[in-house]
Amino acid sequence: MSCAATLKHLPAMVLGDLEGADRDAAVAHLRDCASCRSERARLESVLSAAKRLPAPEPSGSRRERVVAAMAAAAEDAPQAEAPRRGWLRFTMAAAVLLAVFGTWGVATGRFGLAAPAFELVAEDVAGEALVLRAGGSAWEPLVPGAPVRMGDRVLTNGGRAWFRSTADDRIVLADASQIMINRQDIAHPSLMLVYGELWAEITPRTTGHVRFESPEGDGFAEVLGTRFHLEYR
């Protein structure tokens, strides 16, 4: 085996992964090559130093803090319609997304709205949900069947609301959350999660895309497929 081939195998060798004929050939080469032996010793030393690096030890205060956070999460968790429907949940802890597309391939222009205008219709409301109409100044109760149009805001306060869009997208707004239809662009409608949490199942478009936004521009998201969960607190 040449020096180059031996050097290539050294990482596997020091990690104990090199076996069979490759290992035999490398060992034979190392017997006769001081330079490669030196390199192996150097790598072994690096690995040994890496293994000696200190790491935090268990701590009672850390444990209690985590247990308290788990208990709080269990209390806060909404009854999980979304998981029951088998939707993919995607949670982001802080700043949320700039734009989430209904599906991949937006740049190709293969997706778009089937309907000429984008609006939501409340399919169901549990507990209290309020709507503030565009240009209005008073929140009013959101009732099933009520439309939510450009500039309208909806918030939930001790409740939850289910929506279906004109493009057949489904949105579930969790408790203590607010959304707003933020842009009325036929090809690129936008829904802003002002705060809180929602689940969405997006219908694939034939052209264009739908955007989901947060009020802050400093965020990111990953979405798999057309079902996801967003959280912005």
Next chain:
Amino acid sequence: MSPEERDLLKRCARGDESAYRELVERFERPLIQFIVRYVDDRSLAEDLFQDTFVRVLKNLRTYRPEGAFSTWLYTIARNLCLDHIKHVRKVKMTSMDTPVGEEGGKVLYLQDVLRDGGPAPEARAELSEEEETVRACLGQLAPVKKEALILRVYHNFSYQEIAEITDCPVGTAKYRVHEAMQDLGTLVRAAADGPAEEAL
């Protein structure tokens, strides 16, 4: 998954706080060490450690135990670490040479006042020069290589398990571990050679 572990998770799903504590205690040492080594920031690691268990709890209802629970747990922790790394890349950067104030007539720069996220000074003092160099070089590895190496070297996961946790084929996992070891060796050598080259 052992019957005991299954029972523990069922108790967690029912909201039993003593089960939460047992679960955290069982995985605390290896998991906090994994996260610290991944993000190289103890304060951040504490947050991600907590987030991992909160996310475990939130997803227990939909969890289908097809493999070891530990594999799922590490997958969640790994994804949270990756999310953080991706987020940090989007954050606006400020130069470490930015002046932030003045003290005793001397200009203070950001790099003077920021904690670098590594070991505390007293812990750093306990590291040998080589260990300190290796720690710094580990932080320079590509995330996918670093995570694979950490899982292999510090946690003794099999390549099959590493592949499951990092969502890649087994051959890729093995390749990444070996590449990470190679890169680490190269980085440590470059760090050691650095001052000599400057002298030239």
